[in-house]
Amino acid sequence: MIIGIDLGTTFSAAAYMTSDGPRLIPNALSETLTPSVVGFDTDDAMFVGRAAKELAVLQPDRCASVFKRYMGSTWKVRLGKREFTAEELSSLILRSLKEDAEAHLDTIVDRAVITVPAYFNDNQRKATIRAGQLAGLTVERIINEPTAAAIAYGLHESGDEKVIAVFDLGGGTFDVSIVDLFDGAVEVRASSGEAFLGGEDFTQTLAARVLESRGFVFERAELETPALVARVMQQCEAAKRLLSRQDAARVRIPNRDGQYVDPVDEVQISRDEFTKWTEHILARVELPIRRAIGDAKLNRTDITEVILVGGATRMPTVVQRVTEIFQKEPRSRLNPDEVVALGAAVQAGLVTRNSSLDDLVVTDVSPFTLGVEISKQIGTEYRGGYFLPIISRNTTIPVSRVQRLSTLHANQTQLRVGVYQGEARRTQDNLLLDDFVVQGIPRGPAGQEIDIRFTYDLNGVLEVEATVVETKRKVSVVITKHAKGVSPAEIERAVAAMEALKTHPREETANRFLIKRAERMYQELSVFHRDHLAELLDGFETVLDLQDREAIDRYRSEMEIFLSQFESQEPAGDDDDVASE
Numbered sequence: 001m002i003i004g005i006d007l008g009t010t011f012s013a014a015a016y017m018t019s020d021g022p023r024l025i026p027n028a029l030s031e032t033l034t035p036s037v038v039g040f041d042t043d044d045a046m047f048v049g050r051a052a053k054e055l056a057v058l059q060p061d062r063c064a065s066v067f068k069r070y071m072g073s074t075w076k077v078r079l080g081k082r083e084f085t086a087e088e089l090s091s092l093i094l095r096s097l098k099e100d101a102e103a104h105l106d107t108i109v110d111r112a113v114i115t116v117p118a119y120f121n122d123n124q125r126k127a128t129i130r131a132g133q134l135a136g137l138t139v140e141r142i143i144n145e146p147t148a149a150a151i152a153y154g155l156h157e158s159g160d161e162k163v164i165a166v167f168d169l170g171g172g173t174f175d176v177s178i179v180d181l182f183d184g185a186v187e188v189r190a191s192s193g194e195a196f197l198g199g200e201d202f203t204q205t206l207a208a209r210v211l212e213s214r215g216f217v218f219e220r221a222e223l224e225t226p227a228l229v230a231r232v233m234q235q236c237e238a239a240k241r242l243l244s245r246q247d248a249a250r251v252r253i254p255n256r257d258g259q260y261v262d263p264v265d266e267v268q269i270s271r272d273e274f275t276k277w278t279e280h281i282l283a284r285v286e287l288p289i290r291r292a293i294g295d296a297k298l299n300r301t302d303i304t305e306v307i308l309v310g311g312a313t314r315m316p317t318v319v320q321r322v323t324e325i326f327q328k329e330p331r332s333r334l335n336p337d338e339v340v341a342l343g344a345a346v347q348a349g350l351v352t353r354n355s356s357l358d359d360l361v362v363t364d365v366s367p368f369t370l371g372v373e374i375s376k377q378i379g380t381e382y383r384g385g386y387f388l389p390i391i392s393r394n395t396t397i398p399v400s401r402v403q404r405l406s407t408l409h410a411n412q413t414q415l416r417v418g419v420y421q422g423e424a425r426r427t428q429d430n431l432l433l434d435d436f437v438v439q440g441i442p443r444g445p446a447g448q449e450i451d452i453r454f455t456y457d458l459n460g461v462l463e464v465e466a467t468v469v470e471t472k473r474k475v476s477v478v479i480t481k482h483a484k485g486v487s488p489a490e491i492e493r494a495v496a497a498m499e500a501l502k503t504h505p506r507e508e509t510a511n512r513f514l515i516k517r518a519e520r521m522y523q524e525l526s527v528f529h530r531d532h533l534a535e536l537l538d539g540f541e542t543v544l545d546l547q548d549r550e551a552i553d554r555y556r557s558e559m560e561i562f563l564s565q566f567e568s569q570e571p572a573g574d575d576d577d578v579a580s581e
């Protein structure tokens, strides 16, 4: 069975294709959004999703979130007994989604289409494919998030040709794509974005302002008083969401140990203040929009519709800015948190040739320029470090292009090929994807010819081939910087290592989550309520040990009722305050 997965910075979601269209898959807590958070408790047992998010408030050092930003890099974090890369942490999220899907669909799920920000580079895409493998999934396709959103919107749309702008502001990344929709075709014309711009930046800025008002400096406080910062971040996340639907919100400030002591210190924030403080973040969407429209060879007025994707587009200031830029109100028929997973499921249906999708054709573009490093003759000398583009940004994929290079010196028998991605004239300002050496060039005068072929596949994964023209000798490399030299046996070992991590049985997830939620709440309550909650918790843990099903259900509903009295300020997992058409 194949599913579509939106592996998000803050939330992830999975969906599958039915004859009636794509459907979301609920997790063990019956929710369609699973927080992209992983944690290990003091027994080194693993938590994923909402339970991990709860644990993160109490023990931030045992949990990791927002790691998607580090995909494909050497970044690592220690959690409990071992260190994890972003790729490994992502595999744990994917595994959890796979297990939820298997439980929901009652079948083995072993294939997936996974979405990535359009702006993800080659390393990040490869890392995503590997994360899928580590989770026991064959990744059939990697597709761009805005493309997935356009597919979800484009499905069953008929009528005139539309040019839509997909504005995707997620937890950590911003993408904008210009897409043509006509007669069942979804054709991406241009994509642009920023890898480090998202809803988390708004939360962090708010937290920094709140902390500043109490004499703290955010970066220093993170190191010195992590429990305080974790709580303030959680409160600011909730406040930010409240400010999406009301004019003011409060942030409660705990003491340096993260405890709320009476009388609790509070900061009141108005929507206007929040808007002013985060103006500089929002301003950063302008340039990628301008670039995408320019690359699509259009004017702003040519855009017939704007669609919003990503949780951060629920902020009224974002909607307002988008309306100003495009001079039209954006559409939000589909839930911005779910639309990407739905589109991924449609793509999964295309992979398996689901008959309901016979008329749908999707084409995408490469969001970056790809090329090689060359030397140029400047006056009488040769100077290295120049970038020669081979595939220009926003070329429709798949694509294959050849560029002929020639040796600089007489009797030069080898040539180093540096492969870069970026838009700058000098390679030092672009991203080095990989380099390799072409050997066996015949001796002779300068000017021996070498053909460099770049092939960019449907997943946005690059393959480079060099051929010495005279001898037809070929060197080919798949650009796999961080997964270089990984053999199938090594992948198998890595999969086994990830599988060995102790997880809770799926049916226990809801109970574990409830305990973590109650433990967090315990710290925030007055002594009187604490005693009551402690009694409930003790009783709940006892009946869990005894495996008394009936008593477990009873305690569970009592605890739910108790906790819900105190959680009015909590961030709701999925708000329903989106304007619908």
Ligand code: AMP
Pocket: 008, 009, 010, 011, 169, 170, 171, 172, 198, 199, 200, 203, 237, 240, 241, 242, 244, 309, 310, 311, 312, 313, 314, 315, 336, 337, 575
């Ligand atoms: P995504 O990666 O698309 O799931 O986007 C998640 C981001 O959207 C996070 O930074 C959330 O804080 C943010 N978000 C979700 N709901 C809201 C809301 N109602 N108001 C403001 N931001 C939100």
